[in-house]
Amino acid sequence: MPEPIDVVEALLFASDVPVEADRIREVLDLSSADEARALVGGLRERYAARDSALEIVEAGGGYRMLTRPEVAPWLVRLARSRTRARLSRPALETLAIVAYRQPASRPDIDAIRGVNSEGVLDNLMEKRMVRIAGRKEAPGRPFLYETTREFLVAFGLRDLGDLPQVEGELAVPDAVVVAPTDGDASQQDPGAGGADEPARG
């Protein structure tokens, strides 16, 4: 009979998207998401104790099983390719603006960058780093853009709160507080409040 911790390990191995603590609770019939977090914590310790090449990392509101950076050289050999496609500098800057000011309209982004951002935004949409969040009630009703969960995963961020704090206008948007699910209503981990955010519909 496998222990719950082994089942959690299997879940993280089998899933290609981050698995949320709440999803683990659901699958394992646990009483709270904190219990799931504790199991993941145990798994992490187990990996650390035996210097595993794998690691459990929190990103995009869930947990992922990733290889450790130290083994990257061999994986590059396995893949027969040196690097993976990276985003261009303009794309990263545009992404930074969207991440901090979301939802941000194209005119907003253009004004900050001083150049037209249409092509860059299209590219980011195609890569699923940003998506359209709606329209701004302003002349021309421009589209509003926001970052996606894929963005958080690609950059290894737990939630938007992981972005570095900056002063001035580029303030981090307040994480949307989602009503806690019935299972862990009493034991909501304040540190993980933002983790629910990307999961909203």
Place this chain on the structure above:
Amino acid sequence: MTLLAPDAATPTLTIRVEEFEGPLDLLLHLCRTNAIDLARLPIRTVTDQYLAHLEAIQFQDVESAGAFLVLAATLIYLKSKLLLPADEGAPEELDEEGEALRLELEARLREYARVKALGGWLAAREAEQALRWARPRGELPAAEEIPLEDLSVDLLARAFDRLVTEQRRRAPRAVEPEPPSVLERMAEIVSLLRSTWSLLFSTVVGTERERAELVVTFLALLELVRLGRARAQQTELFGDIVIERGREEVLTDAGTD
């Protein structure tokens, strides 16, 4: 035992592109190279250098040139307000309107500098993540509920656009006098299957993808499947169809061997 990482000493190739992402990028670059405090933007120096750079830039399109020129105009306007020759080192005095304009420019520069820094942070983060590998694709069957959150009308419109342009691209083409008959196509597939275990529907159809040919090929495949001479499977919706030898073919092959 620890293994030595392969390619530990990777030669780094640096390509420097003398091109700026926009007028603010250029202005910021000038401030940085001159070690200028953004709060005391010296209009005279910066304007001259900016215009000098502008002459050297090869613009790819009118719009990006326009963006650079707008800032150039602003700088020239500000400089025109400082026409009286001042002593070197004397503070530049602007009138109220000019000062407001300069403050706005300074604020935009600051904002842009922040964005650039954040872009750099994201780049570092991305590089860090590139060293970690996840499982590429889970083998779990797809969830029954389709997550609609990341789909949008825009994506749909884009897909449609792509189809339309694809159609348009191959608009002028020769008219096929007579499409191959179903029987011919069946024979063709069977003979192809004799030399290979499986093949893709798309390769049988060829690159032309004429409607008549598609229909004939599909009918031929259906007929072969009905006769048990071939098997067909499609692993994903609208994906390519994999055609394999039918059971009978396998048996007869085994018998003759």
